[in-house]
Amino acid sequence: QQQVKQSPQSLIVQKGGISIINCAYENTAFDYFPWYQQFPGKGPALLIAIRPDVSEKKEGRFTISFNKSAKQFSLHIMDSQPGDSATYFCAADFPLTGTASKLTFGTGTRLQVTL
Amino acid sequence: EAGVAQSPRYKIIEKRQSVAFWCNPISGHATLYWYQQILGQGPKLLIQFQNNGVVDDSQLPKDRFSAERLKGVDSTLKIQPAKLEDSAVYLCASSVGTGGYEKLFFGSGTQLSVL
Numbered sequence: 030q031q032q033v034k035q036s037p038q039s040l041i042v043q044k045g046g047i048s049i050i051n052c053a054y055e056n057t058a059f060d061y062f063p064w065y066q067q068f069p070g071k072g073p074a075l076l077i078a079i080r081p082d083v084s085e086k087k088e089g090r091f092t093i094s095f096n097k098s099a100k101q102f103s104l105h106i107m108d109s110q111p112g113d114s115a116t117y118f119c120a121a122d123f124p125l126t127g128t129a130s131k132l133t134f135g136t137g138t139r140l141q142v143t144l
Numbered sequence: 145e146a147g148v149a150q151s152p153r154y155k156i157i158e159k160r161q162s163v164a165f166w167c168n169p170i171s172g173h174a175t176l177y178w179y180q181q182i183l184g185q186g187p188k189l190l191i192q193f194q195n196n197g198v199v200d201d202s203q204l205p206k207d208r209f210s211a212e213r214l215k216g217v218d219s220t221l222k223i224q225p226a227k228l229e230d231s232a233v234y235l236c237a238s239s240v241g242t243g244g245y246e247k248l249f250f251g252s253g254t255q256l257s258v259l
Contacts, residue, residue, distance in 0.1 A: 035186075061245050072148070072235050072250025073187065080245070118186050122245070129199045129242045134186035 031056055033121045035135030042142050048106040050138045052119035055100065061122035064093065064104050065134070068115050073134075076117070077104070109142045116140070146170065148251035150236050156257045162224035165254045169217070169238030175199070176213055177248065178221050179235040187235055193219065194242040226258045 034053045042048045063078035079086045079093040079102065086093045092105040106113055119135040149168040157163050169176050175194050179187035190209065192199040195216035204211070213219040223230055233253040239246040
């Protein structure tokens with residue numbers, strides 16, 4: 030119930046195109062949904078995040094769309110660039126006891142942006 | 145600001161041997177996490193500390209894995225004895241607090257190969 034399902038596993042997009050990565054969850058207790066970007070040999074880095082009371086959040090070329098009723102959220106990368114080639118992980122935050130919470134990651138999407 | 149430091153960068157051991165990883169979080173960060181990232185998968189939380197107390201270790205294989213965070217700063221993760229399936233990248237991360245909406249800062253990880 031604390032799983033986050035992510036698709037596709039890999040994605041190839043031409044430069045200037047739109048990259049779309051989808052995630053779904055079951056547990057309605059999740060209350061925060063970040064996306065992390067990971068380059069080879071590096072740890073993941075926070076890209077953008079959204080709370081479930083908002084349906085969309087945009088930061089530059091990156092947009093999260095959130096559908097609370099469908100329990101789905103997606104990352105859109107507009108005007109994709111070769112420098113965006115990386116692995117992207119969606120994640121969901123599950124509240125624990127007290128003020129603590131636990132972040133669960135999806136399985137990742139390897140994005141390749143071609144020239 | 146200095147990032148999360150991890151060592152060693154790479155480690156190759158034979159099965160049944162023991163191994164230890166070290167992590168130094170960002171100064172002032174109260175929460176420290178150890179994640180296991182198997183090739184092609186998302187990071188899986190092994191243990192989460194707030195200062196030097198354990199917040200969550202529900203996915204830590206306690207028969208072989210142990211972790212400690214002395215004085216609420218540095219942390220070590222130990223595997224004893226190692227199994228083939230422990231081959232993975234072990235990521236350390238830290239955050240300012242432990243509640244929801246936290247931004248996790250990851251180190252570059254230790255890549256472990258168990259032969």
